[in-house]
Amino acid sequence: MTLTDAELEAFLDEALPADTMRRIEQTLRGDPWLVKRLALVCARRDRGNHSLAGIWRAHRLTCPSREELGSYLLGSLEPAAADFIAFHIQTSGCRACQANLDDLRNQRAEPGPHQHSRRQKYFQSSAGKLPGR
Ligand SMILES: [Zn+2]
Numbered sequence: 001m002t003l004t005d006a007e008l009e010a011f012l013d014e015a016l017p018a019d020t021m022r023r024i025e026q027t028l029r030g031d032p033w034l035v036k037r038l039a040l041v042c043a044r045r046d047r048g049n050h051s052l053a054g055i056w057r058a059h060r061l062t063c064p065s066r067e068e069l070g071s072y073l074l075g076s077l078e079p080a081a082a083d084f085i086a087f088h089i090q091t092s093g094c095r096a097c098q099a100n101l102d103d104l105r106n107q108r109a110e111p112g113p114h115q116h117s118r119r120q121k122y123f124q125s126s127a128g129k130l131p132g133r
Contacts, residue, residue: 003024069085
C-alpha cells in the first residue's frame with residue numbers, strides 16, 4: 001500500500017473513510033518506516049504544537065528499537081530516522097525510550113573491551129534497516 005503525505009495527513013486528521021483508516025492502521029503495524037514517515041508528516045505540519053503528543057499516543061505509534069536508539073546515539077542513523085527518534089523522545093516525550101537512551105548512554109560511558117564490538121553491532125543492524133527507496 002503506497003501512501004502520499006496528503007493521505008497520511010488525512011489519516012492523522014481521521015478524515016478518511018473508516019475502512020481506509022483501518023487499512024492504513026494495519027499497514028502501519030507491519031511497516032515501521034511508514035510509521036516514521038507519518039511521524040515526520042505530523043512533525044512538519046504541526047511543529048511545536050502540544051497536541052502532537054496526543055496524536056502520537058492516540059495512534060500508538062511504535063517505539064524505535066534499542067538498536068536504533070544505539071545508532072541514534074552514535075549518529076549513524078540516516079537523517080529521517082534520527083529526526084523521528086528526536087521527535088519521538090523530545091516532542092512526544094516517550095519515557096520508555098528516554099530511559100532506554102539514558103541506559104545506552106551510560107553503557108557507552110563505561111570503558112570496556114566490548115565497546116568496539118557493540119559499536120560494530122549497532123552499525124550493522126542499522127545498516128540492514130536502511131530503506132532502499
Ligand atoms: Zn518510545
